Structures are given as structure tokens and as C-alpha cells.
Amino acid sequence: MNDFSTAFGTAFSLMINLDSALVEIVGLSLHVSLTAVLFAALIGLPVGAAMALFRFPGRSIISVILSALMGLPPVVVGLFVYLLLSRAGPFGVLGLLFSPTAMIIAQTLLVTPIIAALTRQVIEDLWNEYEDQLRSLGAGPARALPTLLWDGRFSLITTILAGFGRASGEVGAVMIVGGNIDHVTRVMTTSIALEVSKGDLALALGLGIILIFLSIGVSGTAFLVRRMAEQRHG
Amino acid sequence: MTKHLSIITMLIGMIFTSFSHTTFAASPYITVASTTSTKNSGLYDYLLPEFTRQTGIDVRIIAVGTGQAIRLAKAGDADVLLVHHKSSELAFVAEGYGLNRLDVMYNDFVIIGPASDPASIKNYDNTIEAFKSIAASKAVFMSRGDDSGTYKKELSLWQQAGIDVKSHSGTWYRETGSGMGATLNTASGMGGYTLSDRATWLKFSNKGDLEILVEGDPTLFNQYGIILVSQARHPHTKSTLAQTFIDWITSPDGQDLIDRYRIDGQRAFFANARPKIQ
Amino acid sequence: MITHKRHGPEILPLELIDVDYKAGGQRLIKDMTCSFNTSRRSVIIGPNGAGKSLFLRLCHGLLKPSSGSINWLGEGAQQGRDYITHRQAMVFQRPVMLRRSVVANIDYALSLKGISKQTRKDITESVLQRTGLRRKADHPARVLSGGEQQRLALARAWAMTPEVLFLDEPTANLDPAATHAVEEIITAIHGTGTCIIMTSHDLGQAKRMADDILFLHRGRLLEHAPVAEFFKNPQNDLAQAFVQGELLWWNRGQGSRNRPHKPKQNQHNNKQE
Numbered sequence: 001m002n003d004f005s006t007a008f009g010t011a012f013s014l015m016i017n018l019d020s021a022l023v024e025i026v027g028l029s030l031h032v033s034l035t036a037v038l039f040a041a042l043i044g045l046p047v048g049a050a051m052a053l054f055r056f057p058g059r060s061i062i063s064v065i066l067s068a069l070m071g072l073p074p075v076v077v078g079l080f081v082y083l084l085l086s087r088a089g090p091f092g093v094l095g096l097l098f099s100p101t102a103m104i105i106a107q108t109l110l111v112t113p114i115i116a117a118l119t120r121q122v123i124e125d126l127w128n129e130y131e132d133q134l135r136s137l138g139a140g141p142a143r144a145l146p147t148l149l150w151d152g153r154f155s156l157i158t159t160i161l162a163g164f165g166r167a168s169g170e171v172g173a174v175m176i177v178g179g180n181i182d183h184v185t186r187v188m189t190t191s192i193a194l195e196v197s198k199g200d201l202a203l204a205l206g207l208g209i210i211l212i213f214l215s216i217g218v219s220g221t222a223f224l225v226r227r228m229a230e231q232r233h234g
Numbered sequence: 235m236t237k238h239l240s241i242i243t244m245l246i247g248m249i250f251t252s253f254s255h256t257t258f259a260a261s262p263y264i265t266v267a268s269t270t271s272t273k274n275s276g277l278y279d280y281l282l283p284e285f286t287r288q289t290g291i292d293v294r295i296i297a298v299g300t301g302q303a304i305r306l307a308k309a310g311d312a313d314v315l316l317v318h319h320k321s322s323e324l325a326f327v328a329e330g331y332g333l334n335r336l337d338v339m340y341n342d343f344v345i346i347g348p349a350s351d352p353a354s355i356k357n358y359d360n361t362i363e364a365f366k367s368i369a370a371s372k373a374v375f376m377s378r379g380d381d382s383g384t385y386k387k388e389l390s391l392w393q394q395a396g397i398d399v400k401s402h403s404g405t406w407y408r409e410t411g412s413g414m415g416a417t418l419n420t421a422s423g424m425g426g427y428t429l430s431d432r433a434t435w436l437k438f439s440n441k442g443d444l445e446i447l448v449e450g451d452p453t454l455f456n457q458y459g460i461i462l463v464s465q466a467r468h469p470h471t472k473s474t475l476a477q478t479f480i481d482w483i484t485s486p487d488g489q490d491l492i493d494r495y496r497i498d499g500q501r502a503f504f505a506n507a508r509p510k511i512q
Numbered sequence: 513m514i515t516h517k518r519h520g521p522e523i524l525p526l527e528l529i530d531v532d533y534k535a536g537g538q539r540l541i542k543d544m545t546c547s548f549n550t551s552r553r554s555v556i557i558g559p560n561g562a563g564k565s566l567f568l569r570l571c572h573g574l575l576k577p578s579s580g581s582i583n584w585l586g587e588g589a590q591q592g593r594d595y596i597t598h599r600q601a602m603v604f605q606r607p608v609m610l611r612r613s614v615v616a617n618i619d620y621a622l623s624l625k626g627i628s629k630q631t632r633k634d635i636t637e638s639v640l641q642r643t644g645l646r647r648k649a650d651h652p653a654r655v656l657s658g659g660e661q662q663r664l665a666l667a668r669a670w671a672m673t674p675e676v677l678f679l680d681e682p683t684a685n686l687d688p689a690a691t692h693a694v695e696e697i698i699t700a701i702h703g704t705g706t707c708i709i710m711t712s713h714d715l716g717q718a719k720r721m722a723d724d725i726l727f728l729h730r731g732r733l734l735e736h737a738p739v740a741e742f743f744k745n746p747q748n749d750l751a752q753a754f755v756q757g758e759l760l761w762w763n764r765g766q767g768s769r770n771r772p773h774k775p776k777q778n779q780h781n782n783k784q785e
Contacts, residue, residue: 129608136602138598197419233612
């Protein structure tokens with residue numbers, strides 16, 4: 001396959017020349033996905049932890065729904081956000097459709113269930129280990145929640161990374177709500193889709209290779225942070 | 235503790251620096267709902283910077299199928315509609331969603347197929363006969379199968395040929411449900427025939443052994459029209475800016491630029507806006 | 513001596529009346545009635561599965577009895593649930609350390625009690641010194657050795673200035689040197705006027721540490737007596753057998769007060785975990 005060698009060549013020449021269009025696209029990709037993951041973590045971490053710590057009616061139903069939402073196709077989330085943000089939709093007046101904000105909203109919806117469901121697992125395991133001690137010290141579930149989130153921080157980094165992986169790799173949602181507008185809402189994945197539709201498979205694959213490097217960079221950094229911290233804190 | 239804080243600060247920093255890459259410039263912009271074929275042809279990349287330079291207005295293109303573009307505009311999510319399916323466009327205006335449809339330009343459709351040409355349609359000058367021949371030989375034909383202007387055109391050609399393609403769906407007649415580029419990719423991979431607009435074909439890089447087999451038949455004429463989305467219907471639309479764009483693209487300046495656009499040295503679009511009457 | 517003092521009215525004595533605890537359809541604690549008074553050291557002994565840990569957890573309030581009642585009779589018990597909780601502390605067989613430094617582990621426990629930052633610092637300093645952990649103050653708690661972790665657990669409990677300290681087999685996983693250090697700390701805590709209630713499967717430790725012995729078997733309290741009396745002349749035949757190092761074995765399904773039998777051939781001494 002000639003496309004493969006061309007793709008690597010394309011990827012490296014794009015990276016080495018710091019192609020300005022590429023820098024813009026990579027920057028927007030990181031901006032959208034990191035912001036979405038940040039919001040998803042702000043929502044998902046406490047929700048997941050609360051699911052693990054509190055017993056309330058409907059808890060198991062919510063739990064099943066959360067797990068199911070983990071596998072939600074990005075296109076469906078995209079469509080859902082599209083209908084909400086369209087001028088004809090309930091939040092149309094905000095004029096957010098086809099903007100990076102819309103993409104962040106869609107990806108936040110996509111990532112939150114993953115972070116919440118995985119957080120729930122992490123915190124449940126921790127609570128099993130800590131419950132007697134914390135209750136003995138006078139900390140009930142409510143007081144234990146922030147403590148456990150902090151103590152589970154190394155495992156939760158992996159959880160957040162899983163969320164970032166889903167956000168940065170999806171194309172369905174950002175394509176629909178972002179519209180793949182050049183210089184405004186074009187990100188790595190929508191660029192790849194565009195190049196595929198133009199039949200420029202080498203360039204598409206080249207962008208894909210850069211996306212892989214980005215992912216490796218982000219998860220590698222997180223891995224190192226986790227290892228260093230674990231060595232320090234046991 | 236401080237270490238973690240610094241990591242968090244770094245992350246937040248990353249998020250904010252990435253802001254600077256996005257052009258949240260205060261410059262005014264309009265949103266144009268258009269088709270993948272026009273977008274993929276590269277015409278906008280060539281045309282729009284000149285318009286922005288002259289007027290300071292950014293144009294954001296949402297490239298989807300004609301049907302989807304029309305729905306976008308009906309929902310008020312675009313200021314201008316630029317597509318290629320005249321009857322749908324006229325209906326759009328008649329229903330009160332848009333004002334005054336104007337011709338902008340045309341190009342033409344071509345029948346693409348493998349060089350081996352199993353249905354022997356090369357050099358047919360009659361498209362309908364070529365379609366009949368494809369159906370008769372049951373050669374693979376890749377259809378867009380979406381809601382695009384190209385697909386609507388293709389269906390009308392089958393109808394004129396008297397062939398009920400729906401009954402062959404999944405056999406020799408295969409609907410990709412995707413954009414022109416994706417459909418060309420599939421045709422290239424399966425060695426099938428397909429109907430494409432000329433601009434997308436010229437710009438398409440993964441041709442493989444596909445080539446143009448039928449062209450030049452007047453039936454394959456592909457007219458693009460532009461419509462201003464009605465501000466009476468959608469008060470938030472940027473009617474004035476949008477009208478500036480429509481005026482410009484139909485003006486001698488804009489029309490001249492369209493005529494001068496070349497893909498690999500070949501002319502892709504023919505400007506044909508008539509002077510405004512209303 | 514230790515710089516911080518307990519304030520406020522006492523919650524002791526502690527009284528259990530007909531306490532039953534059921535889990536999974538089984539009665540694990542049966543008809544438990546007993547009481548504990550200020551400043552005594554009680555050691556609970558009995559074979560594995562006797563319900564020693566459950567008993568501690570019930571007393572400490574981590575478990576609710578299925579029937580019967582557990583009451584704090586002191587004047588302080590009027591001040592409510594939180595007050596009662598903060599008058600007690602518990603050290604577990606396997607210490608639970610938060611993923612933070614030694615100092616932060618103690619500081620966290622004190623902050624739950626609502627103690628001001630400066631006072632927390634003084635108390636932490638003091639208990640670390642008394643448990644010999646000062647040099648480890650800034651180490652992550654989880655990288656300490658088992659013995660050090662148990663000492664930290666004791667320091668954390670001590671910092672709470674409990675009126676009652678529960679300890680669940682605090683030396684079960686420790687070598688003799690570490691065991692000795694832990695016993696010394698427990699003695700010192702008792703010296704500050706804290707009631708000690710601990711479980712142990714080590715009869716030597718029971719002799720060294722106890723004022724009173726409680727002998728549990730199959731969820732029942734069979735004997736509650738001052739230590740000298742218990743070891744000299746146990747009233748209950750099961751307790752007698754246990755003290756003599758015999759295995760407690762009886763036919764399943766029969767009443768729990770049957771005579772003990774000699775161990776069967778392949779069984780090992782059950783004093784070892």
C-alpha cells in the first residue's frame with residue numbers, strides 16, 4: 001500500500017514544518033476535548049462517588065442507565081445536542097450551534113457517563129476498604145466523598161484519561177454540532193473525515209498518525225504523573 | 235500537594251492557550267448551508283478569502299447534503315442556502331422560508347466508472363441509454379442513497395430510463411448513504427459506476443482506475459441556486475450581511491472569479507447569474 | 513505528658529443488654545449482656561469466629577444490633593451522636609492509612625473532630641513524639657512498615673483523646689518487637705485515663721494487657737472476669753479448655769454449651785490464623 005508510506009511522510013512533514021493550519025486544528029482539538037473532559041470530570045467525579053457512597057431509591061436504575069450511556073454512539077449525542085441548540089430547538093436563542101461551545105457541550109455529555117461510571121467503581125472499592133475507619137473517625141458518606149476522591153486520585157487519572165480518549169477520538173458528535181467549519185470548528189477527527197471524503201487517504205492517515213501521537217503524549221504524561229505520585233505516596 | 239496544584243494549573247493553562255488558536259475574532263460572519271460537493275470542490279477556499287478581504291465578513295460553510303442543508307435553513311440555523319436542486323429550492327421559497335432564489339453557476343454531472351467498463355457505456359452521448367445499459371449488465375452502481383441533490387438527480391435519471399432501482403437495492407445497485415467523496419471511495423474500491431458532479435470528481439485524489447465515461451449530455455446540467463433565508467421567518471438571521479454575500483457572488487466580480495476557478499487546469503464551474511430583476 | 517486533655521462529661525459506662533446481631537440469616541452475636549466502666553482494660557478472647565470483631569464493632573457503633581440495646585450511660589451521652597462518636601476511637605487489625613503523609617493522616621482525623629488548625633498541629637506533634645514517629649512525620653503513610661503503620665493508627669487514635677479505645681487484634685500481623693512497641697503505646701494511652709477494650713487471640717498478651725477478660729464462643733459471652741481469676745480458675749468449661757490450649761470442637765447443630773471434645777487427628781491448633 002503506497003498510501004502508508006505517503007501517510008507517514010505527510011504526517012512528518014506536517015509536524016516538522018509546524019503547518020499553521022495543523023497547529024490551529026490540533027489546538028482546537030485539545031481545547032474542545034480538554035475543556036469537555038474538565039467539565040465532565042467536575043460533574044462525573046462527584047456523581048460517580050455519590051453513586052458509590054449513598055443508598056437511595058432508583059440507584060440501581062441510574063447505575064444501569066449510566067453504564068448503558070457509556071456506549072452511546074457519538075452521532076446520537078451529536079444529534080441530541082444539535083436538536084437542542086438548533087434555532088428551532090429549546091436553546092436556539094443562545095445561537096450556539098456550529099461553535100466550539102456546542103462541541104464542548106456534546107463531548108461533555110459523551111464523556112460524563114464514562115467518568116461517572118468508572119469513578120463509581122473506584123470509589124466503591126475504596127469505600128469498602130475505608131468505611132469502618134472513616135465512620136470510626138466520625139466521617140459519614142457525605143464527609144467521606146471528597147476524602148475518597150482525593151485518595152483515589154491515581155486511579156481516577158486513568159478514569160479521566162478514558163474520558164479524554166473518547167472525546168478526542170470521536171467524530172460523530174463534533175461533526176454534527178460543529179459543522180466542520182474551517183478555522184472555526186474544524187478539529188483533528190473532522191479533518192480526517194473531510195480528507196477521506198476528498199479521497200486524499202494519505203493526508204487523512206497522516207492526520208490520524210498525528211492524532212495517535214497526541215493521544216500517546218497525553219496518556220504518557222498522565223502515566224508518568226501517576227507513577228511519580230504513586231512512588232511518593234504509596 | 236503543590237505538585238498536584240501545578241499540574242492542574244498546567245492543564246488549565248493548556249485549555250486557555252488553546253483558546254488563542256480559535257478565531258473568536260470579533261469580525262462579523264454569516265453561516266451558509268451548502269453541499270459537500272461544492273465544499274469538496276475547493277471552490278469556497280478559493281472564493282471566500284476574496285469576499286472576506288473586500289467586505290470583512292467571514293463566511294462559515296456548513297457542508298451537508300442538499301436535503302439536510304435545506305432542513306438546516308428551515309430551522310433557522312443558516313443565513314444563506316446555496317444548493318443544487320431547483321425544485322426543492324423553489325419549494326423552500328414558496329413555503330416562505332426564503333426570499334428570491336437566484337441562479338449562481340452550474341457545472342455538470344458525469345458518469346464515472348472503471349476503465350474496464352463492464353457495461354460498455356463509454357462514449358454514449360445519451361445518459362439514459364448509458365443507465366439502461368448498466369442496469370442490463372447488472373454492473374455494480376454506487377448510489378449516494380442520501381438526501382443530496384446529486385442523489386435526487388440520479389433517481390430522476392433512473393426513472394427516465396424506466397428502471398426501478400429500489401428493487402435491485404443491495405444487488406448490483408448499492409446505496410452508500412454517504413457524501414460524494416465517500417461514495418467515490420467506495421466505487422473506487424469496488425470497481426463500480428457512479429454519478430458525480432464534475433468538481434468533486436476533479437478534486438478527488440483516490441481515483442484508482444476510475445475515469446469519466448459519459449459527459450456532455452445536456453441532461454447532466456447541474457444548476458446551483460442561492461437563497462436568502464427569510465428574516466421574517468427567523469428574526470435572528472443576519473439578513474444584511476447575508477444579502478451582501480448574495481449580491482457579491484452574483485455580481486460581475488464574484489461571477490468572474492467563479493469562471494476563473496480551475497482544478498488541475500480544468501474549468502469546474504460556469505457562472506450564470508442573471509442580473510437581478512426584483 | 514501529653515499536652516492535650518479531654519474536656520466535657522463522660523459517656524461511660526457502656527452497657528449491652530440482650531444484644532443479638534444477625535447477618536445472612538445467622539445469629540452471630542447472641543444474648544450479649546455486659547458493661548464496661550471507666551479506666552479498665554478489657555481483653556476479649558475466644559476462638560476464631562467467636563464474634564470478637566463483631567462485638568467491638570457493635571460497641572463502637574459501626575454495626576447496629578438486630579435486637580437488644582447498647583447504651584452509653586454517662587452524662588455525656590446526652591450530648592448526642594457526634595459527641596459519643598468523638599469520645600471513642602478504634603484501631604483495626606489492618607490499619608487503614610489515607611494516601612497522604614503521616615502528619616496529614618492525623619491532621620485529617622482531628623479536622624473531622626472540628627479542632628482548630630493550630631491545636632491540631634500541637635496535638636499531632638505530641639502524639640508523633642510519643643509513638644516514636646516524629647522522624648517519619650512527612651513520609652507518605654502507605655510506605656511505612658506494618659509496625660509503623662499500626663503505631664501511626666495508634667497515634668491517630670490517641671490524638672482523638674478518646675475516653676474509650678477499641679482495638680481489634682492490633683498486633684495480629686506484627687513481629688515481637690513491633691508487638692512490644694504497640695503494647696507499650698496502649699499502656700501509655702491507658703495511663704492517660706482511657707478505657708481500653710481490645711480483642712486478642714494471644715493469651716500471653718491478654719495476661720499482660722488485661723484488667724478484665726471476656727471470653728466469647730460462638731457469639732456468646734461465656735465468661736467475664738478479672739484477669740487473675742479467669743486464668744487461675746475459669747468457671748466455664750469451654751474457657752478452661754481454651755486457656756489450656758485445646759481446640760474447641762463440638763457437633764454441629766447441637767446446642768452451643770456442649771462439652772468440648774479433643775481435636776480430631778488432622779486439625780491444627782487454632783490459635784494460629
